[in-house]
Structures are given as structure tokens and as C-alpha cells.
Amino acid sequence: MKTLNIDLSTRILSDKMKVHLVRPGARYAFFRTALEKNVLPVDAPFLRPEDGKPVKAPNKIAAELERARVFRDWARKPEAKRGRIPSKDLGNYSLDLGDASRSATRTRIRNASQNILWAIPGGTLTVIPNRSLSGKAILAKVAPRHEPRTFVHGTGRNQGIVFPARKIFDPKLVPMIDLPGEVLEDARSMKVVQQISGHAEERILRMYYGDYQRAEDHVAGVVAGTDDFDARIIAQMIELHLSMSNAISSGKGSEPGSALFDTESTAEVFFHGRVDSPDGRTYLASTSVITFAVKLMLIVAASGLPMGLAAQAIEAGNVTVINSAEADGAGAHAADTIQASRKALVDFARASGYPTVEAYLSALQDGLNRNSASIAGKATLDE
Structure with missing residues (x-):
């Protein structure tokens, strides 16, 4: 027979596999970079975290984070009000680190970097939303934590700035309007990384894997x-x-x-x-x-x-x-x-x-x- x-x-x-939503920068500035280069950039200008390790605590890299804060502020200003590009020399950012509001911003930059570059386990499925509801979102898995850091050059307002990034692989494009409603709502929030759960998570898994x-x-x-x-x-x-x-x-x-x-x-x-x-x-x-x-x-x-x-x-x-x-x-x-x-x-x-x-x-x-x-x-x- x-x-x-x-x-x-x-x-x-x-069994531990989760799904995360990762917003690609303010005003979705990194979406095109994610699509074309298969990376998740972090809005932390010139930050260079060590390979294979978590991002250091804010007080350990305060000068780097202050430089990142200054460059972010400069990039977000209208071109007519920008002035010259700030200095990249860390020595210029090692003093006057006591301002509480600046310290809080530096902590937010560090935490966002930690969440994207380290906290999300390798192989996690991520949703990278588009600015436009008529556009397409990226579904992709993130590379292992211990892979060497990668860096990308900014475009548009971020021209001349280098950002740390984490590689993604096996990307798929899906219409934004096909995403669950709660995911679309979360994509419009200010949070950089959010875990998707419940029925919305199951829908995303079906969209990406089909059978699983x-x-x-x-x-x-x-x-x-x-x-x-x-x-x-x-x-x-x-x-x-x-x-x-x-x-x-x-x-x-x-x-x-x-x-x-x-x-x-x-x-x-x-x-x-x-x-x-x-x-x-x-x-x-x-x-x-x-x-x-x-x-x-x-x-x-x-x-x-x-x-x-x-x-x-x-x-x-x-x-x-x-x-x-x-x-x-x-x-x-x-x-x-x-x-x-x-x-x-x-x-x-x-x-x-x-x-x-x-x-x-x-x-x-x-x-x-x-x-x-x-x-x-x-x-x-x-x-």
C-alpha cells in the first residue's frame, strides 16, 4: 500500500510569544526607514549602546542622553528657527545636567531605547503603524537582543543625525484599516512600545502567520x-x-x-x-x-x-x-x-x-x- x-x-x-506595537518615532518619521532598511530606529540621536547589553541607566550616560535631547529638539523645530546644527562633542553636554525637566526627558529617551533595543524578546512579532489610515502597516519579527547594534542615518528633518536601531526580519505589509480598532487607537498614543493582548493579539497573529x-x-x-x-x-x-x-x-x-x-x-x-x-x-x-x-x-x-x-x-x-x-x-x-x-x-x-x-x-x-x-x-x- x-x-x-x-x-x-x-x-x-x-507559549511566551507576545505581540507589540512599536511607534516609529515622532510623526512616524522612521516608518520609511523601517520599511526600506528592515530596522526599528530609536529616536535617540547619536546614542551608542553597548552590544549584547541593556541600555545603561540614565545617570550612567547622562551626557549622551542630553546630546540626544538637544538634537531631538533641534530636529523638531521649523527650519526657519533651527539655526546651526548642534555640536556632537560630548564634552559640551557634560555640565549643567541638574535641570529636573531635562532629566525627565533624558530618562524617557533612555527608557524608549531600552524598550526597543533590549526589553522586547527576540522573535517577538511587532506592529509598526503608518501615519495614514489609508496606508499600510508593517508586521515583522525583531532580531535577537544579542545581535550587534545597527545604526541608521536620519532623513528629512533628521538629516545629518545617526540613530541606533534594532533589526527586524520577515516583514509583511497589511492595510492599516485591517488592524483591530484598539490597535489603531494605541498607534495614535504617545507611547513608543505597547503590548497587544486579547482578541486583538489573536487577530494580528492570524494576519501574520495564518496557521499557527x-x-x-x-x-x-x-x-x-x-x-x-x-x-x-x-x-x-x-x-x-x-x-x-x-x-x-x-x-x-x-x-x-x-x-x-x-x-x-x-x-x-x-x-x-x-x-x-x-x-x-x-x-x-x-x-x-x-x-x-x-x-x-x-x-x-x-x-x-x-x-x-x-x-x-x-x-x-x-x-x-x-x-x-x-x-x-x-x-x-x-x-x-x-x-x-x-x-x-x-x-x-x-x-x-x-x-x-x-x-x-x-x-x-x-x-x-x-x-x-x-x-x-x-x-x-x-x-
Whole structure:
């Protein structure tokens, strides 16, 4: 009998992974720099923190922070009132450091630098908002803390000034209007770094990763290639999820379609989506690895393989599951997730029988084709 090989292609995230909003400078002055150079600049002119260490306390680098304060004030003045560019010589800033208001500003500059350059863990997903609601925001992960510091030259009003920055990687652009409302509100505040939590955090994770697991959250989805998202594929995915849950818990299969109206079912699956556009997306989410077993079925359905042969291989347990997506700090937990999703798939097939599995696969294949839909992952049949 042939062996069915499936690549789940799902990012397994560390349970501690968080999402942060980082405002790119006053008046969003660093947005273009972040976009073009893949860095997060800090509005701390000529500050040069040590590599691999937190930013020093304000009293340890008072002169550097005072120079940064003076250059920030100079850059923000109208050009007609600026005068000559201030001196870069630290000796000019070592005296007269006792003014309380200036000391408070220096502390704010240091704390913002510490938050961006050090406090955010490496690999954290960040949202870098645009000035305009009609523009696009950047979603990207921050580089590890211990990477060497990088420095960038300012543009526009900041011409002639050098800023410390932290590298970002794997950037994606998303429309500002697609961001959760509370994130848009936070982007207009004066805070430089803010943690995003709750439902807004989950929405950002879906926007960036599509399919992912973090702690007990399992999320899998499809992307349509048509103007109108055919709702039947959504119903098929939900019903399959419920049917799998019931079959695995009871050891008994059921006819395709029946689980959706089974009022005795205790399984929970949640639907999220943005389906009113040519690249409409729909996601299933649950606290169960069954969500990934559903995704394995979707991958097989999208593969173009003979559904009958694939169903027989699943029932016989001739299935290998790998995950080509990175495990972001999840370690051995990722391997456990892969094996658990494979077990759920095989257990469902053995409880239901391969004719039922073939019927589900064929229905999913039809639904995916109707929507010209794509799903991350691939499947092959080998001798």
C-alpha cells in the first residue's frame, strides 16, 4: 500500500510569544526607514549602546542622553528657527545636567531605547503603524537582543543625525484599516512600545502567520482566490472538525454532514474570517489538535491525489506528517504537536472507515476548487 506524506506547514510558537506595537518615532518619521532598511530606529540621536547589553541607566550616560535631547529638539523645530546644527562633542553636554525637566526627558529617551533595543524578546512579532489610515502597516519579527547594534542615518528633518536601531526580519505589509480598532487607537498614543493582548493579539497573529499554534490555541485556515467566498467550504470545515471530535471521543464514526446538527456534541470550534474580498480568508480555531487534523485533510484534498487511495492510506496508518515551518522557540513541543495531529487523523479514519474519509476529502476538494482556494502545506503518495 502507498504511503501518504503530509507537510503540515504550520508555525509552532513559543507559549511566551507576545505581540507589540512599536511607534516609529515622532510623526512616524522612521516608518520609511523601517520599511526600506528592515530596522526599528530609536529616536535617540547619536546614542551608542553597548552590544549584547541593556541600555545603561540614565545617570550612567547622562551626557549622551542630553546630546540626544538637544538634537531631538533641534530636529523638531521649523527650519526657519533651527539655526546651526548642534555640536556632537560630548564634552559640551557634560555640565549643567541638574535641570529636573531635562532629566525627565533624558530618562524617557533612555527608557524608549531600552524598550526597543533590549526589553522586547527576540522573535517577538511587532506592529509598526503608518501615519495614514489609508496606508499600510508593517508586521515583522525583531532580531535577537544579542545581535550587534545597527545604526541608521536620519532623513528629512533628521538629516545629518545617526540613530541606533534594532533589526527586524520577515516583514509583511497589511492595510492599516485591517488592524483591530484598539490597535489603531494605541498607534495614535504617545507611547513608543505597547503590548497587544486579547482578541486583538489573536487577530494580528492570524494576519501574520495564518496557521499557527501557541499554548492551547490551534489555528488553521484557507485563502480564497475568488471575489465571493463560497460559504459551503466553511460549513464543511466546521462539520468535519465536529465529526472528528465526536469520532475520536466515542470511537464511532457518523455520516458526513450529521455532526453539524448533533446537539449532544460537546466539541468546540471557532470561526474567524475576512471573506468579502478576492483574497478572503477563513480560519478555524480551537484548543484541540483536531484543528490541525482538519488541516491535514484540507492539504490532502488540495493535493490533486486520488482521494480513494489517500483515504485508504490514512485508515491503514500509512501516513507520515512533517512540519516545514519553523518552531519559534517551541522546541520539543512542536514534535509532540505533529505526532498528535497525525494520531488524531488516523484515529478518526479508523473510527469512521475509509469510505467516509474519502467522502470528506472529495467534498473538501470540491469546496476548495469552487473557491480557487489555497492552503499552506502539501501532500504526496509514495510506494
